[in-house]
Amino acid sequence: MPSRSIRSTALLLIHNATIYPFDDADSTAGAILIEGRRVAAVGSEGDLRRRAGRTVESWDVHGATILPGLIDTHPHLLHFAAGRASLVDITAAASHADIVRRIADRARNTPAGEWIMTTPVGEPHYFIRRSYEDLAEGELPDRQVLDRASDAHPVVIAAWEPNIPNVMAFNSMALHRLGITREHPDRVEGVVIEKDAQGEPTGRLRGAVNAVYSGNEFAYRLWRKLPMDHSKWYLPATRHAIDHYHGLGVTGIYEHRHHIDVYRQLRQAGDLKMRVTVAQESESFGTAWSRPRDPEKFLQVLEEAASSINLDDDYLRFNGISIQWDGSFFPGHTMMREAYYGPDGEQTHGRHAMDPNKIEIAMRFCAERRIRLNTLCVGTQAHEENLQMLEHLTSTHDIRPLRWILVHTPFIEAEQVNRYCRLGFDVTTTMTYLFGMGDLFRGRFKPDRRERMLHDLLPLRRFFDAGMAVTGGTDWGPKSVFEHIQLALTHRMPSGYSNLGPAQQIDRVQAVSMWTRDAARLLQWKDIGRLMPGACADLVILDRDPIVCAVDEIADVKVLRTVFDGDVEATARKTL
Structure with missing residues (x-):
């Protein structure tokens, strides 16, 4: 060398x-x-x-x-890195004793009364290949076990998105701080409070307990009582995460505007070792702390995005505004034309993540200011509503030269792809939907609808045939780009089932191009990806x-x- x-x-x-x-x-x-x-x-x-x-x-x-x-167009680099930086890492724990030891080590250097939070057990974020069920005991520790780690600190084993049902565990002091007692019903708003034979909470809560994309108000109220300010970890965690991503071969990413100040600090210090493009999220949604912006703040955010456009820097660029039509499939928030089963067995067509009136305002703003728009759609009904609004907009504005971006889009019909093509769209998708949710999709649709759904699941061939720039993001995982490349070729779910068909099949060069040439084309950054x-x-x-x-x-x-x-x-x- x-x-x-x-x-x-x-x-x-x-x-x-x-x-x-x-x-x-x-x-x-x-x-x-x-x-x-x-x-x-x-x-x-x-x-x-x-x-x-x-x-x-x-x-x-x-x-x-x-x-x-490699260029990852949906990595959550800073989000994931900062979120776990302050936590006790028990992802590789083998037993309750191992968990107790790791928490006790942290407790010795933490002032009494301060919260101690851990990661979940297993491989984030889907915990398919390894989870708490692989502990020697086959389950998370209860409050009595966690009390052995510390009875002077409230302790919580976190649940991470997107899985539902999920599980969290608390020690006795944490239960007391949160006000969870034997007086609570066994089930509150879809969250199960596990109790022992005497009716006392064991410390384990199950169900829609995630802080992100659970849509469960009881769980969200609990999360808002937990210490979740990670701001002091942003800078060191991002430095570490960039080094980690280099180890994975990644040299370019597409991130959210919320994180731009950290990247600006690194850029100003001459220490940003990553090509970063950021876009402004127009609305706050999906978490326990999210609240819809009032109309004045919403417009202010759009104006800030417009004034921040920078397409020339060699390391940090700002380009665009993001909207989101629908949400995660786990809680039943994906907007589908056909009904499917939600997490509790109920039939659902999903729901809006954003007020459609705000979406239309953002679309019109971007069209008038000639700004790039990212439109996140998960389900077929979300696409239909998005397309109808876009097609109405084109009666007064030509958006084709702007190369707007379709985000995620795991479910999409052939006719919808063709309509997006006529509107000049490119697409960033992710095989995380196959790895983490493919088998879930198969179980949530009735048999007579399942084949049609699988036919329209991640149809990469359709995007390439339409001439779009087609790119990949690691999103919730797996975090290896090469696993995603393999998944793009096999469409093999963890169960071994594959939905690979004519609509999905692409070649090797196309699968790698999603992380190189096509990714640079989508980001409009001509000096990278080749x-x-x-x-x-x-x-x-x-x-x-x-x-x-x-x-x-x-x-x-x-x-x-x-x-x-x-x-x-x-x-x-x-x-x-």
Whole structure:
């Protein structure tokens, strides 16, 4: 490997590689020449050596595969990192004794009376491959066990979105602080308060207990009593998370406006080691602390977004406003044309996440100001209402040149894709809906509706055939981009069932392009997502070739090194 950082005009030749530049011809190359922070040339080793002359520094990567740095268009990087930074990490706990030890360690350095919160047990965020059920005891500890960790602090084992039903656990002091006693009914607004044989709360609460996307007011009232100010963790957690994402090969992300001040601090310090685009959420929704903005504040937020547009910075850009039509499938908030079962067995068509009147205001604002709009739609009925509003808008405004973005869109009909295409839309979706919810979808629809639903689930082929930029986000997980690439090719759910059909089937280059060339196209950032002369020198070096290796191996692709901004010393992975 090179012996020094190259944040200068120094030339570096990386060779003995299989390089996919993701140019228009989908060519391959054996070497890449980097000059400072930019790509100088891509081609054969001989040609690039002749071009560079004798002063070039060489790096033989011994047959490794090189892709452009990966771009995650829905990562929740800061959100997830800051949310867990202050928590006791019990994700890998093996037993109640292990959990007690970890909490007790924190309690020794925490003033008496202060809350102690832990992560859940298992692999976030769906906890499919590992959960609290894999503890030696097969369940979360009750209040008596947690009292052994500390009886001088209120203790809570958190429940993370999006799973419903979910479970939380509290010690005795926490139950007292929250006012949960034997006098409570066994079930309150869809939340089960578990009780022992004597009628005393055990400390475990089950059901719609998440702080995000549960829609359960009883759970939300409990969460609002918990300490949830993570602001002091934003900066250090984001630095750490960026290093972690480099280890996953990610060098570009699309984030929410709520987090822009942290990225601005890093940018101003010259320490932002990520290409970041942020967009303004027009409304506050989905959490225990969310409240609809009043009309004046709503318009103020739109104006702030319009005045913040920045499309030229090399590291931090601001572009657009986001709206959301519907919500998560777990609590039954996804707006579908056909009814499906909610978490308690009730039939539902879902519900609006935002007031449609506000959505129309935001649409018209973006059309008039010529601003990009992100429209989040999960279900087919949400698409129908969105399209009707958009098509009415186009009678007075041409939005096609703006390249508005369709977000998530796990369920969409062929005719709806064609209508979005005519409106000039691109799409960022996520295979998280297949990994974390695919089997849930199958169980929530009646048999006569199930096949139709599966036919319209994540139809990637339709998006590509329509000429859209099609991109991927890791969202709630899995967090490996290569698992998402594999899922895009197999559409295999955790149960082993696959809904892969003509509407879903794409090729390897398309699946990887969702995280490189197409992602840059969606973000309107021409210097990333490709390894072309003049492009940013962001690249990822892999232990195998995801374009040609066995499909079953793609999820196991390992990042040997991530190079960001041409700097081979500053990145997280140093295997090479």
